[in-house]
Amino acid sequence: AQSVSQHNHHVILSEAASLELGCNYSYGGTVNLFWYVQYPGQHLQLLLKYFSGDPLVKGIKGFEAEFIKSKFSFNLRKPSVQWSDTAEYFCAVRGIGYGQNFVFGPGTRLSVLP
């Protein structure tokens, strides 16, 4: 069965600090990987995705993530966070194939202090 774990439940940073959110997954096959962000009171938005190729992927708003296959990890990074990055961040995996469902990690709440 697929599962996703995220290293931190709540991360508190000051503006301009660097961010790294950990994500590990368990799945017996090839996966697609995603990071979603949910701002307070809003819906899920896709930050970035990995399907194949270059394991370092760049997303919106200056975020990037690195897929390390040997570690089953897909960590999210941002060099300098802003107050507006305060949100809940979800890592998700999906098996290859039609109708496969998305499995979400428990989420990491990021609070950025001005």
Next chain:
Amino acid sequence: DTEVTQTPKHLVMGMTNKKSLKCEQHMGHRAMYWYKQKAKKPPELMFVYSYEKLSINESVPSRFSPECPNSSLLNLHLHALQPEDSALYLCASSQNREAFFGQGTRLTVV
């Protein structure tokens, strides 16, 4: 058009009411999903439709009844809900890769 549209955005219903949530997409996606999300928790899968057929039902209580009348529409019929069913209900669609999520229906059961 990369939108998944959900209506209504907010719904308050009594425990004896019958209501329906609607989801629509025009991206030609043939997989559609219902998720339930409680506050500060990840979305939990409820149902998956693939080519208008129910392919996954994650042991959801029968008071939730999904329906996929055609490839663009997905409904979730609600009947005799409990207060603990109050949550954000998210619809998503995908075509083999990424999912596009709707804005959700925030449901309150009173």
